[in-house]
Amino acid sequence: MSSNTAHTLQQTVQSAAHARGFHLAGVTRVPEPGSAEDFSELAHFQNWVAAGHAGSMDYLRRTDEAGKYLRSSARIPFPWARSVVVCSVSYNNAQPYSVHPAPENSGWIARYAWSGHAAPGASNEPDTPTEPHAIAAIPLQPTDYHSVIRTRLEQFAEDLQAALGPFTARCFVDTGPLVERIYAKYAGLGWQGKNTCLIHPQLGSWFFLGVILTSLELPEAAQSTPLPDRCGSCTRCIDACPTQCLEPYAMDASRCIAYLTIEKRGEIPEDLQPAIGRNVFGCDICQEVCPWNRRALVTDWPELSARPELVNPALDWLASLTEEDFKRLFRASPVARTKHAGLQRNVAIALRNQKEETKTAATASDPSVVV
Ligand code: B12
Ligand code: SF4
Numbered sequence: 389m390s391s392n393t394a395h396t397l398q399q400t401v402q403s404a405a406h407a408r409g410f411h412l413a414g415v416t417r418v419p420e421p422g423s424a425e426d427f428s429e430l431a432h433f434q435n436w437v438a439a440g441h442a443g444s445m446d447y448l449r450r451t452d453e454a455g456k457y458l459r460s461s462a463r464i465p466f467p468w469a470r471s472v473v474v475c476s477v478s479y480n481n482a483q484p485y486s487v488h489p490a491p492e493n494s495g496w497i498a499r500y501a502w503s504g505h506a507a508p509g510a511s512n513e514p515d516t517p518t519e520p521h522a523i524a525a526i527p528l529q530p531t532d533y534h535s536v537i538r539t540r541l542e543q544f545a546e547d548l549q550a551a552l553g554p555f556t557a558r559c560f561v562d563t564g565p566l567v568e569r570i571y572a573k574y575a576g577l578g579w580q581g582k583n584t585c586l587i588h589p590q591l592g593s594w595f596f597l598g599v600i601l602t603s604l605e606l607p608e609a610a611q612s613t614p615l616p617d618r619c620g621s622c623t624r625c626i627d628a629c630p631t632q633c634l635e636p637y638a639m640d641a642s643r644c645i646a647y648l649t650i651e652k653r654g655e656i657p658e659d660l661q662p663a664i665g666r667n668v669f670g671c672d673i674c675q676e677v678c679p680w681n682r683r684a685l686v687t688d689w690p691e692l693s694a695r696p697e698l699v700n701p702a703l704d705w706l707a708s709l710t711e712e713d714f715k716r717l718f719r720a721s722p723v724a725r726t727k728h729a730g731l732q733r734n735v736a737i738a739l740r741n742q743k744e745e746t747k748t749a750a751t752a753s754d755p756s757v758v759v
């Protein structure tokens with residue numbers, strides 16, 4: 389491929405991605421594992437898993453017959469893969485953060501899981517552009533980013549096949565056996581911050597990734613350029629993490645509130661329960677304190693609008709939900725992953741934490757208590 393053709397490939401990817409509504413797109417190679425071109429970050433994967441940081445997420449530990457971790461290179465599960473097109477989609481909505489003052493006795497559901505869409509024919513689009521996704525008259529129907537993005541990603545892959553000629557392609561949103569953020573970094577979609585999230589100067593870190601693995605050989609000239617790391621001397625995310633599970637650029641996921649409240653089944657270790665605070669599904673703290681999210685783009689994907697009832701939800705309301713209510717509210721929503729029992733477990737912890745906090749506040753303001 390000449391540098392001219394390489395340039396055309398980049399342009400084709402960018403314009404086709406844009407036409408399908410993706411906020412960013414880039415291309416990078418899938419290097420041979422262990423070769424001089426391999427991505428150095430992937431070398432950490434084995435130690436990370438061996439240190440127990442994956443907790444009970446067994447899917448991260450899957451190996452091939454030779455015992456190699458599938459996620460240590462996309463070429464292990466997909467030997468035909470030569471390049472990857474990575475896209476990002478903002479899920480940010482103009483709504484408060486969990487670290488902002490909140491209504492009394494409210495819990496927190498992670499930003500990415502608020503998504504809903506107006507039912508066909510229903511008119512609950514915002515009245516004015518200055519009120520993005522304001523209180524909807526008709527409840528938004530739950531949506532799940534996996535299927536929402538995958539639909540457009542598959543159309544995008546077909547657009548590319550039509551423009552570039554036939555090639556093998558596999559689309560993944562979250563669930564493929566590869567460390568998506570590393571490929572996204574080399575595809576120029578952002579740098580991996582000290583909180584381990586991918587960050588982009590305009591999108592912040594409130595975005596999802598979608599990847600198209602391809603069999604297309606990619607010459608040097610056709611690859612996107614990675615962005616420089618702009619964390620500098622900042623350590624806000626590390627300082628703010630309630631369970632102290634972050635060290636610069638690496639996470640002990642077995643202690644992360646997102647893992648504990650979404651992925652972990654059964655009891656949550658008692659010593660970690662107070663740090664969960666009011667988080668009942670996921671956690672946004674290390675992103676909320678990040679200066680790169682102060683002016684992050686707000687999504688224009690109607691399928692990723694915020695369902696108002698999920699922003700600062702009342703804990704009593706969540707505690708009262710029956711299994712039937714849970715299914716109705718969270719069918720086809722990311723929240724379904726924790727199941728009714730998981731949500732009830734998390735709500736019980738948040739209610740206990742809130743009670744403890746009220747007790748501590750009362751003691752602190754009682755003049756008869758001598759410190
Ligand atoms: C497992 C998983 C989780 C786990 C573990 C997270 C983690 N940091 O690994 C849990 C449940 C905790 C989680 C949480 C969240 N997740 Co998640 N998750 C994934 C998933 C499925 C796999 C990630 C993975 O492979 N982790 C393994 C570790 C090793 O990877 P890593 O942390 O990126 O590690 C690299 C570096 O840290 C470095 N490294 C490792 N050790 C060391 C040591 C040293 C010394 C150094 C220097 C470097 C280093 O090398 C590693 C690569 O080998 C991906 C989708 C995918 N298929 O990739 C989504 C994904 C990463 N998650 C996503 C999201 C949105 C979230 C949450 C925001 C959801 C929420 N609010 O609750 C949080 C964010 C928390 C955070 N600070 O990262 C997005 C991230 C988008 C973005 N902008 O970055 C992804 C890409 C899904 C998607 N398709 O959009 N997630
Ligand atoms: S998501 Fe929450 S618990 Fe997990 S690393 Fe970030 S701040 Fe810590």
Ligand code: SF4
Nearest residue numbers: 581582619622625678
């Ligand atoms: S809070 Fe600071 S250190 Fe953490 S990811 Fe953002 S810029 Fe980097």
